[in-house]
Amino acid sequence: MAEPASQRPKYNPTPCISPLDHTPLHETNGKTWVPLICCSAGFPQDLFETALEQLVHHPEYNSTLILRSDCLSETTEDFPDSIPALDGFTPSRCIHRKLLPRRPGRDAALEQYCTFYCAPSDHIPSVLVLTPIIPDSGSLPYYHPAVSHLAFRYITSAIGRGAATSVSDSGATPASGTATTSVDEPAATLRLEVDPLPSQPTTDITSPDVNSRLYRTGLALLETAHRYGWGALTQYKKRVHHDCLVPREPYQDLYLVMRARHRHLVDEWQESTDPLKHVFEDIGIATYLMLLWRYTFGDETRAEDEQAEALDSEPCGNGLLTHILVSEGYAGHGFDVRARVSWSHYPPATQQNLHVHALDPTSAADDALIPRGAFLIGNHADELTPWVPILATRQRSSGYISVPCCAWAFDTKYQRSRWAPYPTPEGFVEGLNLGGGGAVASSGYSMYRVWLASLSLHCGWDVETEALRIPSTRNWAIVGRKRVVGKDEEGSSNVEGILDEVRERGAFNARVPEGKAGEH
Structure with missing residues (x-):
């Protein structure tokens, strides 16, 4: 031939x-x-x-x-x-x-x-x-x-x-x-x-x-x-693989149910952003999480199951993901630096779980806001994105998921020349499902995702990744569901080392809450 x-x-x-x-x-x-x-x-x-x-x-x-x-x-x-x-x-x-x-x-x-x-x-x-x-x-x-x-x-x-x-x-x-x-x-x-x-x-x-x-x-x-x-x-191989952690068929079947159940939110949208994109994107993320929790923790992963409790951190969000998950029977809280227009239109069960607060991961005072065993969700969490695996480690979380968008390091914008990946085993980068063929780390965003994945491993998490089926170009998710065997103590020590370095630099400043903080 x-x-x-x-x-x-x-x-x-x-x-x-x-x-x-x-x-x-x-x-x-x-x-x-x-x-x-x-x-x-x-x-x-x-x-x-x-x-x-x-x-x-x-x-x-x-x-x-x-x-x-x-x-x-x-x-x-x-x-x-x-x-x-x-x-x-x-x-x-x-x-x-x-x-x-x-x-x-x-x-x-x-x-x-x-x-x-x-x-x-x-x-x-x-x-x-x-x-x-x-x-x-x-x-x-x-x-x-x-x-x-x-x-x-x-x-x-x-x-x-x-x-x-x-x-x-x-x-x-x-x-x-x-x-x-x-x-x-x-x-x-x-x-x-x-x-x-x-x-x-x-x-x-x-x-x-x-x-x-x-x-x-x-x-x-x-x-x-x-x-x-x-x-x-040419023996073509897909650059990006979907359905790595959650099978396609159960996801699609549940998504159709969730879409029918929550599509009214499109007509009730209160924000100035595109409702079709945001509503269906968060329905997709919620669907994925519900199945991920089911496969990870078992069938009984509703409010009575502490392992399925969620902390939803969305500095650029609108509380919608928290609302959908609470509506589906999951216990959890959402944090933002200001109350969104949508919040007052959600039912009381959602409103009482949405909080105006600027999380400071360097301060022990905020530890009480994150219950032990909670599953952390960083959904386009901006400057809190690299802190998600660190908070999950300190609070002994049942796991976490992070969907990164804007590239932030601990206390500044991410710069690939400054923030080199932490040491990883051979073949680690190739297994991150980044796409791009041979030029897997050619772009700044790809390199940022490599750094985030290496950080999670540095914190002691067994790194898993997924290309979510959501209407967004920022659909890559990093998931932590279990600790690396024999590396738990080392990971915790690495986290404390990162915190010491950030505190010593003194450059991290939590956002100042806007509006009447604490009323939501």
Whole structure:
């Protein structure tokens, strides 16, 4: 196999203006399918199944209306009767999946057979057919193309010198009367073909409107297949991994419940900031925390469980995360340097847990504000961000999570030239899920996150990280759930050393509370 180019070949879709000239798929019952769009493949046929399998398992990348797909079953024999019998091809593998909508109140779920087909001559899949399973009294949801079947097809062709050759694939034969010649260059095409619904006029597809919804959907699907093929060829690895500590499926399922339960907050928003961003971001963080606590502490992690008590520190926040968690039955407190407009509109149960106070982590006087065993939350905590693992260590917290935004060190803005990472073991940085490929610490923000992670390890915490599924570019979270075995005393000693250094410099100044502190 030739070495792949350094960049993915350009996606060059072409409409199949004269579909019957493109050797379409045929069913054994005589039905002919309609070629819609094609493009150059850019990868060999033996990677077709690997590439298209990604599309089967991740339909959400092609439609914002789809949440995910759940695999219900998979078989390599005893195939369902409802999948098409294609002339010249044999089914080799069938995945029964269920498409889940992002908004189940508006769109219905849909089950689908995703079947790979091989030609008898090569035993390597070259066709993938998606077959929606429509109930007798049902219809296709909006997010699915209005077709009975949709096929991705890998077609090999030969370009000869000085003579015409016909397009052929693993299951078709050359057109009669076509000259053949020695092959100069192998080529391959990806094609999207459809089997129209019985109620749909064939002319709607055989004369494709490039502005139609079906064609635009086909463009996106084919481009995804083209991209996945290139990724398989170059052995692409994701730069950032989600769902490292909390599985995707439970998170998405609970998020839909939480979104429906708290979306009224968008209409009741009292701040000048964007309600869609802030409300859904904090719903996402709350959802994540609820599951993280469940997996860490067990199912009983409500108000009566001291381990799940939360300290929410948001100097640039609005108390919303505290409100959502309190509404869900968790005990906790939120601190800010001034009362926000939203606070007076929250119910009493939330208001009594929101406090105007400028935390001073260098002062023992504030220790009483943080109960032993509380789980600390630093949600875009600005200058308190590096203090979260330190406070968690001093107060023997059950854990902490920090979602850093602005880069602060202990008593000044973070500067990579001044604040070098604390000593870490080999491979530590590569495991932080920072993204950026080889240039993992190329930006100031990446280096800041490396420093924060090394600080947490220095404090004796076993460092875990997560790329949260929230609508924010600052979605990287560092999590501490357990202490490093045998390093607890050393970590505590390191914390006291940091505190001594900061106090000696005398540069840390807690923000001055604004307004009538203590009334909230």
